[in-house]
Amino acid sequence: MTHSTSPYSADVRIVGIGSYLPALREANAARLAEFGVDEAFLHRKLGILARAVKAADESIRDLCVQAYRDLTAQHAIAHDEIELCCVVTQNPDHAIPHTAAILHHRLELPRACMTFDISQGCAGYACGIAIVISTMERLGLQRALLFTCDPYSKIVDRNDKNTALIFGDAASVSYLARSGPGYALVDASFGTAPGSSACLRSDDVLMMDGSAVLMNAAREVPASIRGLLVKHGLALADIDRVLLHPGSKRVVELIRSALELDPVKAPFEIASYGNTVSSSIPLMLKQPLHDLAHRRLVLSGFGVGFSWGSCLVELRSSPESANDHT
């Protein structure tokens, strides 16, 4: 019988991240009276003082192209050898075709390139990393681009207290390749609980029950991270950074507390731009990926669905991976 695979080589790593935050910021302080909240709420509970807002005529593809420009300004990208292009979004420019096909055209990527979008929310980057790396390794693909872009300003009701102060617009692109220093996927863990109506887009407007999302996150995410580490014989002491999706300061504090993590190890740094949904973790990962000072990271997203996902990634510093595994 035909061999069903070539020898499996788990050597794909995240080697670069480009990002884009629109320059325009809307300050939350200006809307306190309107929503009956105070400065203390902004600083202590929400942790979001301003939100990045795209221009009305900026499309998803525009935001993604800006992120790609940021990537190419930092890294030499083998543009003509990209074999997979994926966009994580729940706010595409068009439902048909997938955004990845539109970007494929706009970026003039080669013909031998798989294109698809993933619809997932705040767990979208963890999902995307797991799916794209798995597919690359299984099919023997060398290089890929994984975009995230979910500009909620398109769908948030500006007068809805439950959503108007939270979300920021952004895009990111991760460059995945088989050589060069970066973070390889060790393993990942995912879950879903009843709660699909807690964050719902209906008639093109987002409706969210923030306290239901908070409760689900506090219950599910710490156990999920612990389970992933135990499976690999690791403890939190073996992890240098836990990049938690910054849904709000309150949710990050609850998860930190459950896992006994300090703010250095599990940072929350979105005060100036907001919760950028699937782009939040790649925005946080950009600096560690630049410094390469940390050996092991956990990337953990949660939200829409209600669903969650955590990736355990590990530094590969050699140009080739084979020697790293021993």
Place this chain on the structure above:
Amino acid sequence: MTHSTSPYSADVRIVGIGSYLPALREANAARLAEFGVDEAFLHRKLGILARAVKAADESIRDLCVQAYRDLTAQHAIAHDEIELCCVVTQNPDHAIPHTAAILHHRLELPRACMTFDISQGCAGYACGIAIVISTMERLGLQRALLFTCDPYSKIVDRNDKNTALIFGDAASVSYLARSGPGYALVDASFGTAPGSSACLRSDDVLMMDGSAVLMNAAREVPASIRGLLVKHGLALADIDRVLLHPGSKRVVELIRSALELDPVKAPFEIASYGNTVSSSIPLMLKQPLHDLAHRRLVLSGFGVGFSWGSCLVELRSSPESANDHT
């Protein structure tokens, strides 16, 4: 360093398919005069005499649940052990959350279950199979459900000659597991060419340039299939069935002709229900999967994007796969 994977085991196979075609059919013959075409066009070029049409109040989740019922009527499904649920669609009930989360709730799937949707068109089943099997094998997941559902009756303008006679509504679900007889993924090949505007949903209406899609398919798909086989030292003579996405009779005939395939080997059998987009190939695969009489199949989809994808799959008949690989 931590080992970055458990030993890779390429033993996931498609073990069952459930499907759903709405009972209502609309006959194309009734609309010939209106569109200025004749019976010969229907029979010789289009090959579609009637289209399956869902009820107006049937949602995507409803269609998927019907497909799941068909699956469970045929197969014992380890319902409580489903670890991944994916829906391929470009026509979700809601943009947020992903349809897989809604189905996860409706089908009462377990908490330890990854959920996401894939946005892809007529290459969606090939994409979905490659992505889901790769992810299962990489993360060590045992069982998954892969749904397809793209009821174009939601978005087709009934008065548009380019689209009104072509598409049928359907849903499918593939059960993927690591034991039991079924088809394992040997390899897959994907591509994308400029042509994102040839099939576009704008303002919730589908617009399609059928001749552009036809030309792209005739140029790209035969070469893609040949390339995939050559990579594995196989010829078309080694393949028992080539399941080509039945976009229209004409496009299947063009690809058959380029590959010198006869109609038995590359069937076209959608005259009574139409082009069901990402559900077309699983509908065709259901019978071979029941009979298990064929050793090797190619599943090839193409369309929206313009993008294409082919999976080479091979029969695994033993309960465990390890011995199949030698």
